[in-house]
Amino acid sequence: QLQLQESGPGLVKPSETLSLTCTVSGGSITSGSYYWGWIRQPPGKGLEWIGSIFYSGNTYYNPSLKSRVTMSVDTSKNQFSLKLTSVTAADTAMYYCARPKSGAYSKFDPWGQGTLVTVSA
Amino acid sequence: QSILTQPPSVSGAPGQRVTISCIGSSSNIGAGYDVHWYQQRPGTAPKLLIYGNSNRPSGVPDRFSGSKSGTSASLAITGLQVEDEADYYCQSYDSSLTSLFGGGTKLTVL
Numbered sequence: 136q137l138q139l140q141e142s143g144p145g146l147v148k149p150s151e152t153l154s155l156t157c158t159v160s161g162g163s164i165t166s167g168s169y170y171w172g173w174i175r176q177p178p179g180k181g182l183e184w185i186g187s188i189f190y191s192g193n194t195y196y197n198p199s200l201k202s203r204v205t206m207s208v209d210t211s212k213n214q215f216s217l218k219l220t221s222v223t224a225a226d227t228a229m230y231y232c233a234r235p236k237s238g239a240y241s242k243f244d245p246w247g248q249g250t251l252v253t254v255s256a
Numbered sequence: 257q258s259i260l261t262q263p264p265s266v267s268g269a270p271g272q273r274v275t276i277s278c279i280g281s282s283s284n285i286g287a288g289y290d291v292h293w294y295q296q297r298p299g300t301a302p303k304l305l306i307y308g309n310s311n312r313p314s315g316v317p318d319r320f321s322g323s324k325s326g327t328s329a330s331l332a333i334t335g336l337q338v339e340d341e342a343d344y345y346c347q348s349y350d351s352s353l354t355s356l357f358g359g360g361t362k363l364t365v366l
Contacts, residue, residue, distance in 0.1 A: 244304040
């Protein structure tokens with residue numbers, strides 16, 4: 136059974152770069168036509184798609200975040216990563232990694248448990 | 257900016273039927289793109305509830321059903337149970353090259 140687990144610093148200073156990693160277990164990150172994605176949820180608010188990446192490296196980003204987002208895949212570690220630059224308090228959120236099941240923008244299943252990132256000095 | 261609009265809250269008594277709407281536009285739901293629904297219980301990650309407008313993943317009770325018409329979609333829950341109390345989100349693709357989520361609806365079981 137495929138499982139995803141987020142990891143990374145829980146506290147990031149304003150103007151710095153947020154870096155998170157998602158480790159995939161129970162299956163290979165390269166098997167099938169698999170995309171991988173990131174979604175975030177500010178405290179008490181709704182979900183926002185950040186972007187998706189194909190295992191070969193093709194990326195698809197939310198236009199509203201595109202200038203600050205970089206996603207990558209490390210097939211040797213069965214991991215994919217998110218970098219978000221120039222963070223502000225508005226980037227404080229629970230960050231989830233998930234698998235878009237039928238293309239970069241499709242339904243997400245499964246999800247990781249999420250990791251809370253707070254942007255504060 | 258393209259958005260999917262959901263009612264902030266709905267409520268119902270155990271055993272009743274409730275519906276949650278998701279209103280989009282001609283650039284997303286109205287363009288024929290699929291709608292998916294998620295259930296998020298407090299303190300947990302979202303869980304896929306309905307995909308492709310009306311399909312249930314294995315393990316989701318048939319009390320949950322989805323439909324789509326024109327520029328909107330709906331999630332219906334029949335035989336409401338206490339454990340259905342959660343936040344529900346719709347999701348669809350938008351032709352502005354983004355995946356959209358609705359603002360979420362909090363379901364309270366009275």
